[in-house]
Amino acid sequence: MRAMRRLIWVVLALSGLYAGYWALGAKALRGGAEAALVEVRRAGWGDAGGLSLAGFPSRFDLTLDAPRVTDPAGAFEWRAPVAQILALSYQPNRVIFWAPPEQELRLGGQAFTLTNTDMRASVEVGLNEAAPLSEATLVIETPALAGAQGALRAEARQLRGAIALAPAQPETPDAPAYRIGLELLDATSPALDDPIAQLTLDAVVSLTAPLDRHLAETQTPPRPEHLSLRRLYLDWAGKRLLVQGELTPDAAGYPQGKLVLESAEWRDWIATAEAQGLVPAKNKAMLLAAAESLARQSPDGVLRLPLAFRSGGIFFGPLALGPAPRLW
Template sequence: MRLIWAGLAVAGLYSGYWLAGTTVLERGAAMALEGARAEGRGNAEALETGGFPARFALNVTRPELADPVAGWHWSAPSAQLWAPGWSPLELHLDMHPESQLTLGGQRFTLTNSTGSGRLSLGLAPDLPLKGVQAELRYVALRPEGSAEATLAAARIDAAAERTDAPATYRVTAGVGDVTLPPGTMADALGAPLPDRIDALTLDATLRLDADLSATAQTTPPRIEEIDLQALSLDWAGRGLSASGGLRITATGQPEGTIQISTAEWRDWLDIAVAAGWIEARRLPALTGLGAYIAQQNGGVLRVPLAFQSGRASLGPVPLGPAPVLQRQ
């Protein structure tokens, strides 16, 4: 009999815990939705809680997200935001397999076989970000009224996890079997590259000037340093890898050196010339120099991509102004 009463007491306590958690989730979502509506950045037809007893769940009917300034709008029939009952600060997002996306006035249908995300927050007043992850499988972007996708990928993965160092996050990402719109490379670069990327992966550590958190921030944290452990590209048998470190100045420009390595350096030189990045008259001299350097490294060419005083250069070749990586 005591076991029965104990079980009933535990069930009652958990029911109260679940009810309190779903109430907080529902109120927080309602406040966020109200703010998004007021700013013209989001909307939803209905919010409904559920998931008892295993999870806290919020079912969203016809969610919408938008950025009026950038000119994009996204909507879907439904989405679900949920957290395990034993870990309410580990939020998950399950996407509908089909949604609508408007870019620059053009409407697209976005499909995926798997679309999910995870956001882990720390137990502190400002809800510090512990980690975030997104996973998409067999993604396709198709213009309205067309049966053919203009952009597709077999997989897209991205994650950021806080390290033990203050305001420092490890970022990993990867895409595979990406199909670009026909003629993209020819139109954009005039380069002899197919409109298909086999794989692109990234492993880097970012140090910011402040921790990321779920609370409202007047300005987003600024990136101060980038430690690029590995960046690799496989494009139709042409491989490229890079690693190095950069410091980001107060004006958002990089300072430092990234070491680039490739065994297919002759192909990349031809592409750089076709794209107009390197003058054609420089090609014979650069080919000779590349052959000499690669000969010393087993056929692999290693050249520094250097950023200094607002300028960029690839080995001995000046590339012009350095890019602005983060505007203030």
């Protein structure tokens, strides 16, 4: 009996200690969340109608009422009626984010509704004051984007994304680097003639500043210093395209460098590019002749087309194909 009483007291003492740990952790987490919300609100990055904390004894479940994330420049806004941030009590630096089946987006002044059957993200940060991002993942099942009047704009079977801290790149040894992955499956849209069977991205980007909690204190998000495009693959109605290369933005935000496009269906791609107005009609014959010549140099008949990015434009050899996209 004496041994049993001792065991009971030990269990009670440990339970009390754990309950105290949870209470202290919950108080610290709530205080940190409230302070972060104040910073986010002050910097113009978003807001929430309120927050509550539950989950004892094994989790910290933070619920945000009417959360909103906004680009300070006004180009982007996300809203939802509710969202949750969930963490195990013994691993508070790794959280799971849950969003409801219906959300609101505003892009470039246009309003959209985003629906899904499941949307979850996980984020892991470092255990220090700055809370630097270690890795994050996002999975959205059956996402569908509709306009303000309910007209379907796009939908897909699945969208997956990931970002993780990566070793510094040789081109920018002093800049924080992140590996980015993306996969989109079975995407359709009335704006596309054919569905996209698969779109995948594997890239490493070096930024001007790390991704940490100090982002909420600045009006200007980190800018890319270098992009290593390891693999961009697109299967669009049987037209397959692989893109690889290196790009470095100049002071004005225009990419400089080279990308290599690889495709066996290059004639179909040239026809599509011409139909979309990406290739001037006057350049089509020259581009076809050059592509034919390059494809004949490949034993498998696959076209490997090097494109140079310079002076704000895209060039195939001396031939200007059009303007390059500006990154900021």
